[in-house]
Amino acid sequence: MVVEAAGSNDGVMIAAQGLTKRFGDLTAVDHIELEIRRGEIFGLLGPNGAGKTTTISMLITIRPITEGRATVNGYDVARQPAKVRASCGIVFQEPSIDTALTARENLELHARLYGVPKAIRRERIEELLALVDLKDREDSVVKTFSGGMKRRLEIARGLLHHPPVIFLDEPTLGLDPQTRQHIWDYIERLRREMRTTFVLTTHYMEEADRLCDRIAIIDRGKIVALGTPKELKDSLGGDTVVLTMKEPPLEAFRALSFVSKVDVRDGAVWLSMERATSNLAHVIQAAGGREIATVEVRRPTLEDVFIRLTGRAIRQAEEGGGEGWFGAAMQYTASTNR
Amino acid sequence: MSEFEGLYGIWLREFKVFQREKSRVVSAIAQPIIWLFLLGGGIGASIDTSRIGNVDYQHFLFPGIVAMSTMFGTVFYGLYIVWDRKIDVLKEILVAPISRITVFFGKVLGGATDAMITVFILLLLGVVLVGISPVGVVAGLGIALLLAVGMVSIGLTLGAFFESMEGFQVIITFMIFPLFFLSGALYPISGLDPVLGTAVQANPVTYAVDGLRGALIGQSHFPLWLDVGIMLLFDAAMVLLGTWAFRRMKL
Numbered sequence: 001m002v003v004e005a006a007g008s009n010d011g012v013m014i015a016a017q018g019l020t021k022r023f024g025d026l027t028a029v030d031h032i033e034l035e036i037r038r039g040e041i042f043g044l045l046g047p048n049g050a051g052k053t054t055t056i057s058m059l060i061t062i063r064p065i066t067e068g069r070a071t072v073n074g075y076d077v078a079r080q081p082a083k084v085r086a087s088c089g090i091v092f093q094e095p096s097i098d099t100a101l102t103a104r105e106n107l108e109l110h111a112r113l114y115g116v117p118k119a120i121r122r123e124r125i126e127e128l129l130a131l132v133d134l135k136d137r138e139d140s141v142v143k144t145f146s147g148g149m150k151r152r153l154e155i156a157r158g159l160l161h162h163p164p165v166i167f168l169d170e171p172t173l174g175l176d177p178q179t180r181q182h183i184w185d186y187i188e189r190l191r192r193e194m195r196t197t198f199v200l201t202t203h204y205m206e207e208a209d210r211l212c213d214r215i216a217i218i219d220r221g222k223i224v225a226l227g228t229p230k231e232l233k234d235s236l237g238g239d240t241v242v243l244t245m246k247e248p249p250l251e252a253f254r255a256l257s258f259v260s261k262v263d264v265r266d267g268a269v270w271l272s273m274e275r276a277t278s279n280l281a282h283v284i285q286a287a288g289g290r291e292i293a294t295v296e297v298r299r300p301t302l303e304d305v306f307i308r309l310t311g312r313a314i315r316q317a318e319e320g321g322g323e324g325w326f327g328a329a330m331q332y333t334a335s336t337n338r
Numbered sequence: 339m340s341e342f343e344g345l346y347g348i349w350l351r352e353f354k355v356f357q358r359e360k361s362r363v364v365s366a367i368a369q370p371i372i373w374l375f376l377l378g379g380g381i382g383a384s385i386d387t388s389r390i391g392n393v394d395y396q397h398f399l400f401p402g403i404v405a406m407s408t409m410f411g412t413v414f415y416g417l418y419i420v421w422d423r424k425i426d427v428l429k430e431i432l433v434a435p436i437s438r439i440t441v442f443f444g445k446v447l448g449g450a451t452d453a454m455i456t457v458f459i460l461l462l463l464g465v466v467l468v469g470i471s472p473v474g475v476v477a478g479l480g481i482a483l484l485l486a487v488g489m490v491s492i493g494l495t496l497g498a499f500f501e502s503m504e505g506f507q508v509i510i511t512f513m514i515f516p517l518f519f520l521s522g523a524l525y526p527i528s529g530l531d532p533v534l535g536t537a538v539q540a541n542p543v544t545y546a547v548d549g550l551r552g553a554l555i556g557q558s559h560f561p562l563w564l565d566v567g568i569m570l571l572f573d574a575a576m577v578l579l580g581t582w583a584f585r586r587m588k589l
Binding site for chain 2: 060061062082083085086090092094095096097098099100101105108109110111112113114115141157
């Protein structure tokens with residue numbers, strides 16, 4: 001099946017309006033609005049169970065939409081599912097590679113299922129096997145592959161029919177750091193060379209930060225924040241410098257023009273400020289020769305953004321959802337540690 | 339064209355998997371032979387051959403064993419999609435831009451191919467063991483194919499509904515074994531008590547066994563057109579049921 005972009009998509013690859021999914025009483029995805037541009041790497045960040053996978057499942061037509069509408073590559077998800085599917089490359093959260101076949105056979109099967117023309121099939125498969133560094137193992141049965149190799153093969157498979165958009169559901173879950181790095185590089189390269197749009201879900205903060213142009217933080221089925229990683233982190237109001245010292249000159253710190261807030265907590269002084277690395281010298285000067293035991297510069301992370309927005313850490317949100325005794329206990333522990 | 343390529347791709351996948359699972363092929367062939375000699379030999383020693391058309395019991399049993407091999411092999415093959423779904427192998431195929439009907443037919447072709455290879459080897463053994471003629475081999479393959487298509491469809495239909503493998507034992511006990519025992523594969527269907535006799539006549543597998551027995555050892559209860567006609571109807575009904583089940587199957 002040849003897929004060309006539908007007429008009216010002026011650079012918008014995915015659009016969702018009021019996208020909602022209910023399972024009985026549970027609202028898994030709650031009126032989500034999205035607009036993802038061609039060539040963008042877009043991240044859905046949030047704890048397990050936040051609705052990331054369900055959102056993707058609706059966009060790739062494998063779960064019916066309860067309410068709202070969505071388009072992918074200009075095609076309506078509910079009304080033109082076959083065209084949407086042909087536009088998408090999908091890497092599922094759970095491994096779905098056929099372990100009884102060889103790497104090459106898996107790709108050949110995919111090429112047939114997606115109607116990649118015979119004339120270019122061979123060349124395309126060679127190219128992708130090389131891209132994911134599996135050329136030397138192409139004729140081995142996938143059963144013998146490591147987790148990282150399987151994942152790479154799945155990514156190659158997702159790219160095989162040159163889809164304009166690729167959905168990656170937790171692409172690096174459970175992979176070693178080196179393999180993750182490789183996969184990130186492949187994604188960036190493809191975006192550069194083919195202007196492929198990527199939508200990925202992750203609960204790894206650093207993955208979202210490093211890879212994504214824009215991020216939607218999603219919690220309990222709702223998008224609670226949307227922006228570039230920088231915008232999201234900046235929304236917390238800059239950096240924090242934590243000093244441990246005896247008799248801190250709080251007034252002198254407050255007098256510094258770049259310091260927005262001074263707090264004393266857990267036996268340390270917390271200074272909220274802009275550009276902590278370049279202003280640190282002024283802070284130390286303001287301490288007026290008093291002995292400083294430790295200095296720590298903290299840049300806000302996406303994790304901090306998540307905590308600010310939801311009141312809990314991603315880990316906690318996963319483990320107990322903040323509900324029930326375990327979640328409550330986790331939250332209590334976290335608050336006393338702070 | 340894309341649908342056809344997809345169909346071929348799915349069939350090819352099934353065929354390659356079958357080739358690679360050597361132990362499955364070996365047991366698919368060994369098991370009927372064990373039945374033939376250990377069951378057939380034992381029961382044959384104490385049976386009145388005038389009730390089974392004056393042939394040796396192993397000769398009488400052979401077509402029944404061919405039916406058994408076809409039936410069990412294909413039903414298991416179909417049910418196996420539960421496992422494929424569980425480990426998400428089927429997901430890749432189900433999200434592809436091809437229709438569910440194509441997926442279903444690809445699977446039916448795959449299962450039927452596996453069964454035909456096994457049956458062909460069995461029939462060649464039958465040439466040596468019970469003196470089947472070359473024409474009998476060809477006719478036997480044709481009838482076994484009719485049985486295979488219907489049974490693989492049943493397996494796939496059930497497989498489309500199950501979430502786990504736990505229901506399998508129930509299916510085997512309450513459906514597959516009764517279909518097999520009530521098919522005349524192990525005993526002649528004339529002279530049964532009315533209840534059993536009616537059940538046997540209502541069982542579509544009976545007509546496959548009868549057709550096979552006619553083709554392989556020249557002994558049959560019903561005319562060939564009736565055997566083939568009923569199998570065709572059975573296949574059509576099961577294929578319809580299967581395509582419906584596949585269309586509503588969740589990922």
